[in-house]
Amino acid sequence: MTYTGLETYVQQAAFHKTLTRLYGAEGAEKAHSRCMEVMEEFYKTFDRPAQALFSAPGRTEIGGNHTDHQKGCVLAASVDLDILAAVAPTQSGIIRVLSQGYPMIEVDLRELDPKEEEINTSAALIRGVASCMSAMGCDLQERGLDVYMTSTVPKGSGLSSSAAYEVLMGTMLNELFWEGRCTAVELAQIGQYAENVFFGKPCGLMDQMASSVGGVVSIDFENTAHPAVEQLDVDLHAYGYALCILDSGAGHEDLTNEYSAITNELRAVCRVFDKEVLREVPEEAFLAELPKVRAAAGDRAVNRAFHVYAENRRALAEKEALRQGDFDKFLALVRESGRSSAMYLQNVIPTGSTAAQELMVTIALCERILEGRGAVRVHGGGFGGTAQAFVPLDMLDTFKKATEAALGQDCCHVVMIRPAGGVRLG
Template identity: 30%
Template sequence: MNGHQQVFGVAPDGAWSAPGRVNLIGEHTDYNEGFVLPLALPHSAVATVTRRADRVLRLRSRDVGDAIVELSLDRLVPGEVRGWAGYPAGVAWALERAGHRLAGADIHFASDVPTGAGLSSSAALEVVTALALSELNGLGLTEAELARIGQLAENDFVGMPCGILDQMASASCVDGHVLHLDTRDLSGRQVPFDMAAEGLRLLVVDTRVKHAHADGGYGRRRAECEAGAAALGVPFLRDVPFEKLDAELARIDDEVVRRRVRHVVTEDRRVARVVGLLDAGRPREIGPLLTEGHLSLRDDFEVSCPELDLAVDTANAAGALGSRMTGGGFGGSAIALVPEESVPAVRDAVLAAFAGAGLAAPRIFEAVPSAGARRLAV
């Protein structure tokens, strides 16, 4: 809180927090109106905010530097706010576009969500901004509405064609659970996920790499999925029945589009199978499904990379029950479901493998299912 007053010369009216996320299973299904299973991380973006009497938005990030980005709410234009500030600016723009007239605000951000790691640092910024502005302006937005505003900001203001998984996870996950979310209507169920009680740990391996073609590759994958849905005459790939998948795939002439469709449809099925195992109290059995999902992302969807494959293969060989890349791909992070007693061996093996490949040491930490966006005590 002191940082806010030092920067802006006034005390904040409040403080809010929104977390990053890890997706347990269900990758590249959200923009196909499918199913996902994320959990919120303990890492979060915190915003301290003072309401202003004018229409000026002043933004400052502790993590980027001392500069204050000053903007007018009356002159926000998509694509013109570069870098990290585009995310909170985009949220203000999206709220105004939705018909909410905002007061200006001074906002100070501090985040410990790793950037470029596929852990939704941008969604955390979007959701914490949306929640703070909603409460300060008396908008009363629901979790789903906050997520939609964040997605609109990222899609139409920043220019990244993401689905809604990240924003919904940040807005609505709860401690000790994964969120089984239907991205068609945003209905969901919190599924208990207490790995420690089962003698398990979910490790995150942040490879610390992001390949240059990541953003363009994401957009191409989305277009290929849309082409697949059009070829099959369905609104979204979520509507392709798994039981008839082989026959449906045979109707697609383009081999690349065929593989994209196969990944999405089988990934939706994997989400259902993982949820069934968790509901049955058999969490150890989800490991092979995580690895199966990674192979599908690597081979059919082609969004993995050598560093992610190295993390997954090494973790599995060292004792993990299953591993997969998480997030959009082309770099970022992998997750590994590991028996508690095998954590040191898996950690050491992954670090040694990266060193042996001449790569920088990855960041390895435990993913603990945590709370979603909320107001903090000042």
Template identity: 30%
Template sequence: MTRDGVFEAPGRINLIGEHTDYNDGFVLPIALPHVVRVTAARRDDGVLRLSSRQAHGVAEVRVADLVPGAVTGWAAYVAGVVWALREEGHPIGGFGLLVDGRVPLGAGLSSSAALESATALAVTELSGVGLDRRELARIAQRAENEFVGMPCGIMDQSASLLARERHALLLDTRSMETEHIPFDLAPAGLALLVVDTKAPHRLVDGEYAARRRDCHRAAELLGVPALRDLTGAEQDLPDRLARRVRHVVTENERVARVADLLRAGRVREIGPALTESHVSLREDYEVTVPELDVAVEALLAAGAAGARMTGGGFGGCVIALAAEADVEACAAAVRAAFAGRGFGEPECWTAVAAAGARRAGDVPAR
């Protein structure tokens, strides 16, 4: 067992299945080439020492003193993983951890889950704690839920730890069953364009929690364990709750439709489902903002086959399926639309499906 090592975990884009993971639903993310890298070294003094190339200062705390609230800011995501592992009886001692994050912050691409996943892989492997990737994802989710205080689902950590290169990850968030579905756009002459709108997240934590409460209240009123157990989208509920239900039920249906098309090699045909998802997120779930909506409208007008916001909403990124030959025109259309509305300049780039978390230098699974 070695005492040190370098571990990296990717951010993610969710192709479709937004806000279904905390309703025991289905999601279909890919991992990104952008990673958070954690350089880890075991310590014998029981101290957790945390530093980052992107942030000033160093956080130090004894692992025996870790409780929610003991560490704040970016370091809480790291300390929370160590806390969650120890809470479940795993012998994690002191560590020095240096973080180098390359996942864009504030873009809704799950930099926090990437940080948690790289940390979980590093401290368990170097401590000789044998946990499978699904269990590591659950531990990382617990760290974010209970230590950081963000009520996220398990999609982001699962994508970061379980994804495969050139594949999308179909995840049943209730059973944790997975399927790796081919997602390689280049042979079809297609690309996945990502538009980081740079829109500041507006009340995202509180609004995210409010949507989750709406869903849980609707499930309670309808007498089902979770909204994934409903057989129809239209339910006799107060208007706001009825719209939340409609989004979740139809979004699960869209995930199934897109997965079927990808299995059949009909990737060009997934575009309409992406656009339908955005409309539902705008009208029924109410998590878009003007920058997201303007980007989608501009992309579709420029010839994209489909476009939608990705992530929790209230800012962040839009994705679009487009012909490779149309990518530049689509990006130019978004920039022009943003300039016309007085928005800041967006950042546009293309994404490919990358591998999940690994020790630096390891050959990823395919």
């Protein structure tokens, strides 16, 4: 397929097969309509046809809550909510991006240093990805992109719209200007660099890895330069379950101090042993020096360390349970993870908050509705944001109606695990 054949290609059976693989049989038609829409809007915006379509998915964290920044183990998955883009290369030296509902962004590729005024903006992510890829050897001289994009990844949903944005940008530059030389892992690392250095958020690598690699992925971050990544073939519907993300109604925009406190307290634990992250401190040494650690770091830090040690083991056990097809064992581990996050990591209720405990109420409500079936846990960073629930298919309609009646319309997002990460669709 050539660039000029895009309009013809999107009507062919091969394209429909691609959409069915990514979005499922029920979602393929809607995805096709979105593709046609972004191509039409691209033409309206830039007065010429789009030459390619790209997609990058949101992600869900399944296991390994707050372990990635400690060089730990996680289990994550890409989902069928994504950012979809129509694009055409240019020779302008500028990347122009119009996201549906937002103003046009323009990033000059001759200026690839971080800009203080761009911190916490999409422009920072674009510039950061381009800067990193240029430093790696991707020739962006006299190159440019015109992009129109639309997203079904809700902001603040805990499904990581920022990682999807970074992976999408890296995938487009990689495919159009670098002959696909970057691996999925490298594209994830590029996205993390952009978010850390240009956007100003000290995130771990899990979000970008799940979005870039795709499917259910087990990741061991002991070697952050070369993390061990294993894809698993998991069909939730075959086990009789659906995956739901529940919006608690509490945003996580003002929780930076809570997230920073976790890493700072774990760092205080590690300093007792002259280490930087908990993966470098053997659990036996931590237990042997527990009185000293408590005195130096405080008891909440100690409890958070207990969580990370156990959560690393759980993430590996969850992987093994799925590999063996033991879904009941997997669900039991998910429930254990949720209890550990609430009791030891303590990232469900904001510090000192009594009147506002939206996330804990969401979890309590889901457990009450499920009545011992399935599993529910905090999703992602915690303190606000979302919960994750594995819901039996025979309860799904009841579960969705009951949660939305109590928490608000459209608070329950039913998502499908997507088998691929950032991709070129056509």
